[in-house]
Amino acid sequence: MDRVEDDVTPGKEWQQELNNTCNRLSTQYLNLLRAASSVTALEKGKGDPRSGGGQMKSLQDPPPPPLAADVAISSLQCQLAVENLCVAASNLLSLIRRLRLSLLLMDEETVVAEEEWQVQQVQAISEKAMEEANLVEQEWMELRNRELDT
Numbered sequence: 001m002d003r004v005e006d007d008v009t010p011g012k013e014w015q016q017e018l019n020n021t022c023n024r025l026s027t028q029y030l031n032l033l034r035a036a037s038s039v040t041a042l043e044k045g046k047g048d049p050r051s052g053g054g055q056m057k058s059l060q061d062p063p064p065p066p067l068a069a070d071v072a073i074s075s076l077q078c079q080l081a082v083e084n085l086c087v088a089a090s091n092l093l094s095l096i097r098r099l100r101l102s103l104l105l106m107d108e109e110t111v112v113a114e115e116e117w118q119v120q121q122v123q124a125i126s127e128k129a130m131e132e133a134n135l136v137e138q139e140w141m142e143l144r145n146r147e148l149d150t
Contacts, residue, residue, distance in 0.1 A: 017091075017095055018095055021088055021091045021092045022092075024091075028085045032078060
């Protein structure tokens with residue numbers, strides 16, 4: 001079966017892209033915070049005793065393997081999250097530029113026509129809601145009259 005879907009208007013498409021970009025920004029920011037906090041370093045008693053832990057007695061001693069691996073992974077995750085944040089911010093700036101350009105290109109007649117169309121849509125919705133409210137009220141009155149008659 002073929003599914004027919006309505007084309008997305010440019011405004012809806014822009015709004016969807018904006019939502020996706022904002023979601024990506026917040027997700028990558030959360031990833032950056034997670035990587036920077038180094039959760040495994042904050043959890044005590046979770047280390048595997050067979051992992052070759054050890055203590056650093058001076059600054060010249062190399063870090064124990066679990067700590068070195070944790071730092072390397074956290075560093076890589078931070079770098080990836082920062083790069084993703086840069087890409088998402090760039091997308092957001094592109095969306096803002098496109099919005100500004102579309103507003104500059106719209107002439108007064110187009111803006112007025114668009115506003116009139118929106119007003120007509122709102123009026124049609126309110127008229128439909130009023131009709132539905134009148135029907136509900138009429139049904140309610142009939143039910144109340146039936147109860148009073150019995």
